[in-house]
Amino acid sequence: MSEHQISVTVNGRPLHGQVESRVSLGDFLRIDGGYTGVHLGCEHGVCGACTVIVDGKAVRSCLMLAVQADGSDVTTAEGLAEPDGTLHPVQQTMREEHALQCGFCTPGVVMTLAALTAGDARPTEEALIGALSGHICRCTGYQGIRRAAKRLAADAGARAGEVA
Amino acid sequence: MKPAPFDYVAPTTIAEACAILDEAGGGATVIAGGQTLMPLLNLRMSQPFILVDINKIPELQGITKETGFTRVGPVTRQCDVLTNADLARDLPVLVQAVRHVGHHQTRNRGTVGGSIALGEPAAELPATSVALGAMIEVSSVRGTRQVAAHDFYLGPYMTMLEPDELVTAIRFPDWPANHITLFREVAQRPGDFALVGVVGALAIEGGAIARAGIAWFGMGPTPIKARQAEAALIGQSLDSIDPAAIAALALADTAPFDDHHATAEYRRTVGKRIFASTLGAILTLGEAA
Numbered sequence: 377m378s379e380h381q382i383s384v385t386v387n388g389r390p391l392h393g394q395v396e397s398r399v400s401l402g403d404f405l406r407i408d409g410g411y412t413g414v415h416l417g418c419e420h421g422v423c424g425a426c427t428v429i430v431d432g433k434a435v436r437s438c439l440m441l442a443v444q445a446d447g448s449d450v451t452t453a454e455g456l457a458e459p460d461g462t463l464h465p466v467q468q469t470m471r472e473e474h475a476l477q478c479g480f481c482t483p484g485v486v487m488t489l490a491a492l493t494a495g496d497a498r499p500t501e502e503a504l505i506g507a508l509s510g511h512i513c514r515c516t517g518y519q520g521i522r523r524a525a526k527r528l529a530a531d532a533g534a535r536a537g538e539v540a
Numbered sequence: 541m542k543p544a545p546f547d548y549v550a551p552t553t554i555a556e557a558c559a560i561l562d563e564a565g566g567g568a569t570v571i572a573g574g575q576t577l578m579p580l581l582n583l584r585m586s587q588p589f590i591l592v593d594i595n596k597i598p599e600l601q602g603i604t605k606e607t608g609f610t611r612v613g614p615v616t617r618q619c620d621v622l623t624n625a626d627l628a629r630d631l632p633v634l635v636q637a638v639r640h641v642g643h644h645q646t647r648n649r650g651t652v653g654g655s656i657a658l659g660e661p662a663a664e665l666p667a668t669s670v671a672l673g674a675m676i677e678v679s680s681v682r683g684t685r686q687v688a689a690h691d692f693y694l695g696p697y698m699t700m701l702e703p704d705e706l707v708t709a710i711r712f713p714d715w716p717a718n719h720i721t722l723f724r725e726v727a728q729r730p731g732d733f734a735l736v737g738v739v740g741a742l743a744i745e746g747g748a749i750a751r752a753g754i755a756w757f758g759m760g761p762t763p764i765k766a767r768q769a770e771a772a773l774i775g776q777s778l779d780s781i782d783p784a785a786i787a788a789l790a791l792a793d794t795a796p797f798d799d800h801h802a803t804a805e806y807r808r809t810v811g812k813r814i815f816a817s818t819l820g821a822i823l824t825l826g827e828a829a
C-alpha cells in the first residue's frame with residue numbers, strides 16, 4: 377500500500393497532504409481539507425452528490441483518487457460565493473427557483489451548473505438539462521432544478537447577446 | 541465502500557507501463573478514466589495489488605489521422621471526442637455513440653480506450669468499434685499486436701487482453717465521406733447502459749450498398765456483429781431493401797438474455813423493431829442525398 381505526498385489547489389488555497397493511494401479525492405477534500413460541502417452519497421458514481429470542478433470540468437470526486445488530483449485546481453461548493461457572502465449566480469438562481477429541499481444533492485448540482493456556465497460559456501438549455509441526468513435528487517422532484525437550469529441557460533444567452 | 545489497499549504507480553511511457561504489468565504477473569489493474577473501475581474498487585469487487593495509472597503517458601492520448609485510419613489514443617477523454625471536428629466529419633457515428641456513454645460528469649474523465657478495453661456487452665463503444673471494423677492495438681513486453689474488434693470480445697468483461705497487455709491505440713478504418721450512419725438505443729434513463737442498441741455505417745456507391753458494418757449491444761454476452769445482415773445488404777440498391785427482412789437476419793446473430801432489466805424476449809422484440817425502423821429511416825435519407 378503506497379502513500380503519496382500531494383498538493384492540490386482548492387478554491388484558490390493550497391492543500392497538502394500525505395495520502396494512502398486508495399483515498400478518493402472526495403474523502404481527501406472532506407477529511408484532510410474540511411471541505412464538507414463535498415457530499416459523498418453512493419461512492420460508486422451513481423448519485424452525483426460528490427461532483428466538484430477539477431481543472432475546469434465537473435467530475436465525480438468519488439471516482440477519482442486523491443493522488444490522481446495532485447497538482448490540480450479544484451473548486452468545491454465552498455469556493456463559489458464571494459468572500460462577502462454574495463451568492464454565485466447558480467446558487468442565487470437555485471435559491472429563487474426553490475431548487476433544493478434537504479440539500480444533500482445540492483452541492484453536486486451546483487458544481488455541474490457552475491462548470492457549464494463558467495466564464496463566457498453559452499450552454500444551451502438542452503446541455504444543462506442533459507447534464508442534470510448525472511444527479512439524483514430524492515426530494516425536489518427536479519422541477520425546481522430544471523427551472524433553475526433553464527433560467528441559467530437563458531441568462532448565459534442574454535449575456536452573450538450583450539457582448540455581441 | 542472504500543477500496544482495499546493497493547500500491548499506485550503512474551508510469552510516463554508505454555514501455556514503463558508494460559514492464560510494470562509484466563512484473564506484476566497478473567496482480568496489476570490498469571486505470572484510465574476510472575469511471576467503471578473506481579466503483580468496482582470501492583465495492584471491493586476488484587482488489588488489485590497494484591493500480592497502474594496510464595493517464596500520464598502522452599503516447600496514449602490524442603486523435604490523429606493516418607493513412608487509411610484514424611488513430612484514437614485510449615486515454616482520449618470521451619468529452620474530447622464530442623468536440624473533435626475531425627471525428628465529427630470522418631467518424632460521425634463514434635461521436636453519436638459517445639453522447640450516450642454515461643453522463644456529462646463521467647464523460648469528463650471516462651476514456652474511449654477504457655470503455656473499449658473493458659468490454660461491457662451493453663456499452664456503446666465496444667459495439668461501435670466492432671461495427672466500424674476497428675483494430676485494437678495491444679502492447680506488452682512481448683511486443684505489439686493488432687486485434688480486430690470483432691475478435692477482441694470473448695464474454696461479459698472478458699477480452700483477448702492478457703494480464704500483461706495494455707491497449708495502446710484504437711484504429712478506426714476510413715469510411716467514405718458520404719457514408720451513412722445508424723445509431724439507436726433503448727435505455728431506461730439517459731446515461732444507463734442500453735437494454736438494446738444498434739450501431740453501424742453503410743457506404744453507398746452508385747445507389748447500391750458497397751460496404752456495411754453493423755453491430756448490436758445489449759443483445760448477448762459481447763457486442764455482436766450483424767454478419768448476416770451485413771452480407772445481405774452488400775450490393776443491394778437502396779430502393780430494393782426490405783428493412784424488416786434485414787432486421788430479421790440481424791436478429792438471427794444475437795443471443796440476448798434475461799436479466800432484472802428486461803427479458804430476452806423483450807430485447808428480441810424491441811431490437812427487431814428499432815433495427816428495422818432505423819434502417820428504414822436512413823435508407824430514405826440515403827436516397828434523398
Ligand code: FES
Pocket residue numbers: 415416417418419420421422423424425426427436437438439
Ligand atoms: S458519491 Fe460520487 S456519485 Fe454518488
Ligand code: FES
Pocket residue numbers: 475476477478479480481482512513514515516
Ligand atoms: S434536495 Fe434533498 S436530495 Fe435533492
